[in-house]
Amino acid sequence: MKLLRDILAHVQALESRGPLDVMVEGISFDSRQVRAGVLFVAVQGVQSDGHDFIAKAVEAKATAIVCEVLPEQLTSDTTYVLVKDSAKALGQMASVFHDHPSEKLKLIGVTGTNGKTTSVTLLHKLFRELGYHVGLLSTVQNQIDETVLPASHTTPDAVSLNALLHQMVKAGCAYCFMEVSSHAMVQQRVAGLQFAGGVFTNITHDHLDYHKTFDEYIRAKKLFFDGLPAGAFALINSDDKRGAVMVQNTKAEVHFYSLRRATEFKAKVIDNTLQGLHLEVDGHEIWCKLIGLFNAYNLLSAYAVAVLLEEDPVESLTVLSSLNSASGRFEYIVSDTQITGIVDYAHTPDALENVLNTIQQIRNPNQQVITVVGCGGNRDAAKRPLMADLACRLSDKVVLTSDNPRFEEPQAILEEMQKGVRPIDYKKTLSVLDRREAIRTACMLASTHDIILVAGKGHETYQEVKGVKHPFDDKQVLQETFQQLGK
Numbered sequence: 425m426k427l428l429r430d431i432l433a434h435v436q437a438l439e440s441r442g443p444l445d446v447m448v449e450g451i452s453f454d455s456r457q458v459r460a461g462v463l464f465v466a467v468q469g470v471q472s473d474g475h476d477f478i479a480k481a482v483e484a485k486a487t488a489i490v491c492e493v494l495p496e497q498l499t500s501d502t503t504y505v506l507v508k509d510s511a512k513a514l515g516q517m518a519s520v521f522h523d524h525p526s527e528k529l530k531l532i533g534v535t536g537t538n539g540k541t542t543s544v545t546l547l548h549k550l551f552r553e554l555g556y557h558v559g560l561l562s563t564v565q566n567q568i569d570e571t572v573l574p575a576s577h578t579t580p581d582a583v584s585l586n587a588l589l590h591q592m593v594k595a596g597c598a599y600c601f602m603e604v605s606s607h608a609m610v611q612q613r614v615a616g617l618q619f620a621g622g623v624f625t626n627i628t629h630d631h632l633d634y635h636k637t638f639d640e641y642i643r644a645k646k647l648f649f650d651g652l653p654a655g656a657f658a659l660i661n662s663d664d665k666r667g668a669v670m671v672q673n674t675k676a677e678v679h680f681y682s683l684r685r686a687t688e689f690k691a692k693v694i695d696n697t698l699q700g701l702h703l704e705v706d707g708h709e710i711w712c713k714l715i716g717l718f719n720a721y722n723l724l725s726a727y728a729v730a731v732l733l734e735e736d737p738v739e740s741l742t743v744l745s746s747l748n749s750a751s752g753r754f755e756y757i758v759s760d761t762q763i764t765g766i767v768d769y770a771h772t773p774d775a776l777e778n779v780l781n782t783i784q785q786i787r788n789p790n791q792q793v794i795t796v797v798g799c800g801g802n803r804d805a806a807k808r809p810l811m812a813d814l815a816c817r818l819s820d821k822v823v824l825t826s827d828n829p830r831f832e833e834p835q836a837i838l839e840e841m842q843k844g845v846r847p848i849d850y851k852k853t854l855s856v857l858d859r860r861e862a863i864r865t866a867c868m869l870a871s872t873h874d875i876i877l878v879a880g881k882g883h884e885t886y887q888e889v890k891g892v893k894h895p896f897d898d899k900q901v902l903q904e905t906f907q908q909l910g911k
């Protein structure tokens with residue numbers, strides 16, 4: 425419980441109507457969650473405008489309303505506060521409401537198209553092994569030490585986010601490693617947070633359904649670095665050509681990592697096999713369990729963060745070399761007849777290309793590569809033909825299928841993917857709408873020693889169709905199918 429006046433301490437209010445010395449028991453941006461004592465914040469959304477629900481919030485006895493436009497009719501027992509940017513105010517108020525939790529631990533944010541979950545998961549495990557209490561906010565799950573809390577977004581909304589950070593502080597966490605998505609930046613989910621550091625992994629084609637242009641997508645990621653305070657660090661992948669742009673206007677201290685250039689933090693891949701990576705990092709040789717060149721970047725950036733947070737370099741590398749990948753990131757099983765089944769969350773053209781290139785590097789010429797891939801509905805449609813084309817170019821056979829169709833027609837998504845297949849690849853491409861059947865088809869096509877990649881859903885344990893999440897787990901389906909077929 426806090427006084428409205430105190431909650432507004434960091435908010436630039438343009439105008440207020442009604443008493444400010446009223447008690448607030450909770451903050452909500454959803455009128456359906458409002459009850460007596462709650463402060464309702466009206467946020468402009470994609471589907472609807474929170475301002476249209478102010479009357480509902482008042483009906484539910486909201487103590488106060490924070491909004492960008494005052495309603496025409498004001499009720500006398502509600503306080504109204506007018507602000508320029510409700511989403512930003514929401515973050516600032518949620519932070520005060522939970523006693524500024526981000527200032528009581530070291531909060532490190534990771535942004536970029538690919539590698540966020542892998543990086544924050546590595547960092548969480550590393551800092552646990554180094555003896556700290558640590559929080560994690562990721563696509564797969566949130567965590568306080570080993571306690572797992574479910575995650576519905578890559579970056580939670582501002583209210584949930586501050587509540588989670590508050591719980592981490594109460595549990596004695598010294599660090600929290602979190603993913604910062606581009607949606608979160610545009611929607612100001614991290615407004616009001618104090619970051620001790622930020623990491624940029626890479627930026628490639630994704631989410632243009634939401635950001636519209638690649639420049640806007642870059643701008644969204646850059647906003648994160650623009651907002652870092654002096655005293656924080658910004659750790660940048662200098663092998664990505666947008667790396668330098670990210671830190672053009674940052675106040676943070678800039679550091680670079682690279683596999684290609686002589687930078688402050690550098691690594692060299694000595695060997696890349698299905699058993700793992702053999703790396704040289706800052707002059708030290710290590711063998712890691714993670715597979716694929718792209719994971720050399722994730723390992724290097726995790727190492728660099730540890731050094732920037734003043735951990736011992738050699739001890740950090742020793743721990744990193746013992747860590748496994750995050751769930752659904754290049755996880756593999758080998759069937760009784762020696763078929764390798766890989767499940768990977770590659771759901772962007774770049775990720776798919778990286779994963780398939782890695783498979784091409786570690787396969788031998790007698791092994792066929794069979795890829796099962798689909799694209800999500802209500803997401804960037806431009807990536808559909810690109811992903812189908814990449815799958816064909818880098819595989820011997822391809823089974824195009826459904827991912828999470830959400831509210832789109834699965835057949836229509838599949839047809840958009842098919843448009844990317846070059847005529848020369850028609851012969852090697854099949855389309856099987858049902859994902860379970862598609863995985864079965866790939867298993868039937870596979871012979872001893874072949875490699876099956878099931879891409880796009882990684883750790884997800886559901887398939888989302890028209891608002892309903894049906895149980896579906898690529899790893900489980902793959903395993904069951906091998907057994908059913910006696911493969």
Ligand SMILES: CC(=O)N[C@H]1[C@@H](OP(=O)(O)OP(=O)(O)OC[C@H]2O[C@@H](n3ccc(=O)[nH]c3=O)[C@H](O)[C@@H]2O)O[C@H](CO)[C@@H](O)[C@@H]1O[C@H](C)C(=O)N[C@@H](C)C(=O)N[C@H](CCC(=O)O)C(=O)O
Pocket residue numbers: 453454455456466467468469470471472473474475477576577578579580581605606607608634
């Ligand atoms: C496109 C997008 O990001 N949408 C997010 C956004 O919803 P929205 O803008 O559609 O909200 P809306 O339905 O238009 O409603 C506007 C406002 O009215 C309020 N409202 C609405 C109805 C009502 O009856 N009463 C009411 O008060 C809503 O609570 C909201 O505040 O704000 C919601 C509340 O924070 C989010 O849950 C929702 O995430 C949706 C579910 C989503 O799927 N988001 C994905 C795309 C996403 O955010 N992904 C990124 C990761 C991407 C990546 O890098 O891979 C993530 O960080 O998870």
Ligand SMILES: Nc1ncnc2c1ncn2[C@@H]1O[C@H](COP(=O)(O)OP(=O)(O)OP(=O)(O)O)[C@@H](O)[C@H]1O
Pocket residue numbers: 536537538539540541542543563578603625626718719721722752753754768769770771774775776778779882
């Ligand atoms: N550093 C990297 N560079 C390029 N591709 C990567 C990198 N790390 C992982 N990948 C590929 O991208 C996929 C997604 O990785 P990860 O889940 O770590 O990324 P993410 O940024 O968290 O994705 P999301 O935006 O969905 O949360 C992996 O399954 C792998 O195929």
Ligand SMILES: N[C@H](CCC[C@H](N)C(=O)O)C(=O)O
Pocket residue numbers: 563578771799800801803827828880881884
């Ligand atoms: N965080 C990403 C995940 C995509 C995963 C893929 N399986 C899909 O459903 O498109 C998103 O929400 O766009």
Ligand SMILES: [Mg+2]
Pocket residue numbers: 540541542562563564578603
């Ligand atoms: Mg993620």
